[in-house]
């Protein structure tokens with residue numbers, strides 16, 4: 001049995017999985033540790049340790065490790081180096097290909113985490129069979145991945161697919177990237193929480209203000225309130241859906257995908273916003289009504305998508321380089 005190892009490095013955790021290549025969505029072993037607080041060497045050590053612990057179990061089960069991939073949360077250049085990462089700045093400069101290749105003795109691919117998640121959905125999830133796909137992941141920020149002609153688009157330097165930093169309001173909220181009014185300040189998980197704080201600050205949403213949580217409700221709490229019929233939480237989700245739809249319309253205008261997938265942590269609450277976001281997006285694209293509607297759907301592989309995709313990307317590259 002051939003298994004590829006995939007590691008997804010997030011702001012809070014490092015997740016490593018082994019993926020059975022005969023059944024590409026199937027995870028045969030996994031390991032999860034907190035993202036270390038130190039610099040790039042600590043990060044590399046955590047990635048290698050997670051991958052090796054999974055690889056050891058894979059080998060003990062009688063299977064063979066054939067490739068390994070890593071997904072990083074930021075701009076990953078063509079040499080696999082993390083060049084910028086608003087939500088993991090201490091990891092900038094990390095190069096993982098050599099240490100992981102030395103530890104596992106297999107070909108290693110390093111890519112952006114959302115690119116990895118996109119590839120996973122296309123090979124084994126909601127995007128199976130589609131060749132023109134955009135994935136946006138709604139988490140702390142907004143990640144993105146673009147597939148055209150059945151291949152991931154990397155751009156000229158490896159950095160394509162960062163829709164979270166399309167500016168939708170030049171005088172809007174400051175973004176960790178240094179600019180203002182980026183789409184992810186409005187349509188990510190942290191954007192949702194910010195919209196709730198603002199509504200509460202304007203006095204429009206007393207139900208969202210709790211003495212135990214002066215920083216405002218979490219996304220999970222907002223979803224709970226909205227499901228229970230709370231008007232203020234429902235209104236925040238409606239505003240959120242409008243911002244999400246606006247950005248999705250921009251992406252459809254630019255790329256004309258057949259399928260847009262919405263993934264990331266917020267996909268668990270998709271029933272509270274995805275229908276409205278789809279309506280906004282499809283009614284505001286250029287030529288709405290005179291073009292086939294792009295499908296806009298929830299991703300299906302969940303929080304392991306990035307790690308699974310890193311493994312599948314590495315397996316594909318490994319197969320290519322072996323001819």
Ligand SMILES: [Zn+2]
Pocket residue numbers: 164165175176177178179182
């Ligand atoms: Zn930004």
